[in-house]
Amino acid sequence: MDYLGPVPARLVLYLPHRPEGLASFAHAPSAQAVIAANSNHWRKIVTLLAKVACPVAEDWRSxxxxxxxxxxxxxxSPTLKTGDGWHWVAGQANLQRFTSLDQDARGLPEDGGIAVDWARRVLLSPYPDYRQLSNQRVSLxxxxxxxxxxxxxLGC
Structure with missing residues (x-):
């Protein structure tokens, strides 16, 4: 199983590893199920995904x-899904798995650790962990x- 969430999605976060119990909550994915079946590490990942994707930044918890x-x-999986959404590839080691990714991402002037390919809607960033993906980087x-x-x- 290589995917969790709606097809198509407005934002797909690509990661190199799967959460534990993926098959058990794949039919009805929820952040609570991912967190409950896994460690604090996955709580951080889904929280940072929510902080980025939430239409109103302050409402990320709900x-x-x-x-x-x-x-x-x-x-x-290391292949971009089709659709009009954004593709967020997180982590340098993860990006290296995408051997066929034809992207032209340019680093942001404010932070070269975040790069964007506007034409392909590809966003490259550090791994979604609080030490690497600070609130300042989330804002960027x-x-x-x-x-x-x-x-x-986009509404909730």
Whole structure:
């Protein structure tokens, strides 16, 4: 099983490993199920995904708990899914798995650790962990998505 969430999704976060118990909650994915079946590490991942994807930044907690997998998805294979959504490849080691990824991402002037390929809707960032993906970096990513119209008309 290489995918968790809606097809298509507005934002797909690509990761190199799967959460424990994936098959048990794949039919009805929820942040609570992912967190309950896994360690604190997965709580951080789904929380950072919610902080990025939530239409209103301050409402990320309720978005995570009630709407996360209605709008976003997790993908564990190194191939971009088709669709009009955004592709978020997190972590340098993870990016190296994408051997056929033809992207032209450019580092942001504010933080070269975050890069964007506007044409392909590909976002490259550090791994979603609080030490590597700080609130400041989350704000930069939200700025990129806002500039692209990601949050326009998006409600919970």
């Amino acid at each position: 978005f995570r708990d009630d709407h996360l997998f209605a709008q976003t998805a997790l993908c564990f 990513i939200r700025g990129v998505l806002a500039q692209a119209g990601f949050y326009d008309g």
